Amino acid sequence: MAILGQLLVGLSRAMILFIVAAGLSLVLGVLRVPNVFHGSLYMIGAFVAWTVAEAMGGSPARLWVALAAAPIVTAAVGLAVERTLLCRLYHREHLMLILFTFGVMLVLNDLVKLSWGPTYRSLVPPEGLQGAVSVLGVALPRYNLVLLGAGPLVAGGLWLLVHRTRIGKIARAAATDREMVAVLGIDVGRVFAVAFGVGCFLAGLGGALVAPTTSITLGMDHTLLIESFLIVIIGGLGNLWGALVGSLLFGVAHSVGLLIWPQFAIAFPYAITAGVLLVRPQGLLRSVW
């Protein structure tokens, strides 16, 4: 019983990790860009959600409006960077792309500091989502039910986008062979822009979703960026379902590790990551690279 309850608690974190890592993985798969400022967009998503919720005062819809607005803002920020600068660099080697996105990360983080200042912010969830419910003998915050619902919704939405839409199919094709797609007369640049926009949208959505559960603060992007990269790597580069498997493994290892050996729980997810990479260096699922 205790283990099941603890699993459920770990799953809510896994859902956030999945949403953010899926965005990172999409960009890695389609554009072949390791986007280092993905974490900054997650942080911006959280801050924007806070600002929107504050602006709406006591309105009961404030959380939902914030959850809708924040990812749109981060997608816009991401697209602005992609259309003005990043789109000129696609032919460069990976090291250059990492350096470029790293530079953008520093700029964005300073902009966050200028816009929101150094203090941390708190977003209080609406009345009905405060407090906790007892599930399987564990106190599960009510708001975590939103997270547990959001994960499958995003996964389903992504599946539809990638497998059921024209742009998704082209994106998959471009991921495999971008030259062949271009030869067929398809505007690869536009496909890349859409994929990048969706990736940034997911980063912002993750940030907005996490906002009511934690301190919204400068530096909240660091751990998440590292964890998302690890998840993408153990899942298989560019594979969305790999991101899902990786996040579940990561989140669950963490919360169950706490039950088994609380003093060293910090190390559990990383030990699992190392174990996976020893056994399957290419990742659990097929990498599109």
Added chain:
Amino acid sequence: MHMRRLAVLVILGMVAVTMSRAGAGPSPRLDRNIKVGVVDTYSGPPAVFGNDALNGFRLALEEINREGVLGARIEFVTRDEKFSPEIGLSMARELVLQERVDLLVGTINSATALAISAFAREQRVPFIVWISKSEQITGAKGHRYVFSTSENTAMAGKALAHALSRRGYARFWIGAEDYEYGHAVTNSFWRFMKRAKPEVTLLGQTWWRTGEPDLVPYLTQILQARPDAAFFGTGGAGMANLLRTMKVIGFAERVPSAIHTAIDVTVLRPLGTAAPEGVWGTTDYLFYYPESPDNREFVRRFQAAYRDPPGFPAFHGYITAHFIAEAYRRARSLDRERFIEALEGLRIRTPVGEVEMRACDHQAVLPLFFGRTRRDPQFPFLMAGNLVTIPGREAMPTCEDIQRARAQGR
């Protein structure tokens, strides 16, 4: 008759004048202003604390400079160490070697404070630490040139152990952020808890990374272990996360919890009503307690100048300025060694009562306030109730403890 009376009065008057300058001769005047170099964090999240301390310091200097110190003024320059010991150290070096400051003051970052402390010792420049809470500063790594006007992890741990040892809890759980402060405060708590009540047992401990966003699994796990009480070691944004999660899952209702600074205004104000009620905590400054005229007056003037009520860093900044001014008045010169001797054992009047700079370890003997978080309809954030004052002498490690720690540190 008349003449004799007058003569007696004149003699008495002369005696009074001489007495007032007891053993001093004419008061010397300084030929230049006193220059203080402030190194602290003024960018990034910890800047909130750095700025609060500086505001308190500035407010005190306005009062001090109105009457002057030995005919001179106290000036200061600030440097932003950006929460980095390397930057902080080079800033301190620049302030001492180029700006030629008379003494250094800072910083929120314990690692920076220790780095500057080592430099201050080598350069023989006084350095007063005003925010960072590492007990090493005036403990194991203390020396002639370093002072602290901040409470520290040893005092916090001892005060909380002292208060909790009387409450009948036998089985404890310790949860903390895996960084210097988290380790220092929990070590100190457990050491003094064991000393105060040898029969207590540690059921288990949990450590999480700084910046860990989701503390729910950590706390649900502790709930399942059912300890009698929990002690947490965390600060800054991590503290906000912990308190928020405790409130959401109703942790403090089920496991009595104690955290240093949990009742602090700088912690509770940003959380609003997201903070849990019933958490035990300590702090060395509250703007609403003690309700003494001195504290009220300090708060009134601080709010007139900066709108918000002062936090604990502002209090530290304020008393630091007064310690500096009084020490120069006593030293009667700009000589660094005489300044240090004057500061040792110096007692000044502060908003929380008289505070002494203990001579044996250069640690300000600050009282700690122990209480429990509670809603107060007058304020949009939680306040502390059931407040008791733990005198500084009781909260501090003894001079023998300090000597032992320093001997081991060498």
